[in-house]
Amino acid sequence: MDILIRELRAEDDVSEITIDGSFIVDSVLVLELKGQQIGYTVEERPVTYKSYEDEAFAEGDAAPDYSNYIGNPHQISYLAVAQNQVVGQIVLKRNWNNYAYVEDIKVDKSFRGYGVGKKLIEQAKRWMKDGDMTGIMLETQNNNVRACKFYESCGFVIGGFDSYVYRGLNKESDEVAIYWYLF
Secondary structure (H helix, E strand, O other): OOEEEOOOOOOOOOHHHOOOOOOEEEEEEEEEOOOEEEEEEEEEEEEEEEEEEHHHHHHOOOOOOOHHOOOOEEEEEEEEEEOEEEEEEEEEEEOOOOEEEEEEEEEHHOOOOOOHHHHHHHHHHHHHHHHHEEEEEEEEOOOOOOHHHHHHHOOOOEEEEEEEEOHHHOOOOOOOOOEEOOO
């Protein structure tokens, strides 16, 4: 499958871009500190499905506006296009600590396993190098094990975690935010 990675353009109608970023939750990473390194084991859970887009739109949030990412040297959005449709997106910004920060990355669930995510990460690496940044950082949750394994396969390492981030959305949440770094 041919996959084209390109910058988001002013003429792109972002309201027409629909990427199903939902994921299956069937396990969680259980983190453990080993000296100065964070390791993990995987613990199975009953199967559920998660979609942050569903939660955002249920609360009445509008689709994100990425117009200020166009032509901005400190932030950018790339689209992955296959079969004449947008099948993935990565949104990046230059963070205060000189890392390229992945604000969002998603691949439509029907196009996972075809290398779309890898191509988006490779583009992020080029943007980071072109901008003379230290590395790339991102955050995902411990119940998105497939994403965690994907980042690990791309060379990312766990640099930290926060067990309170997702309690802002749900006070009873047991999700843990995991911070990943690529140097």
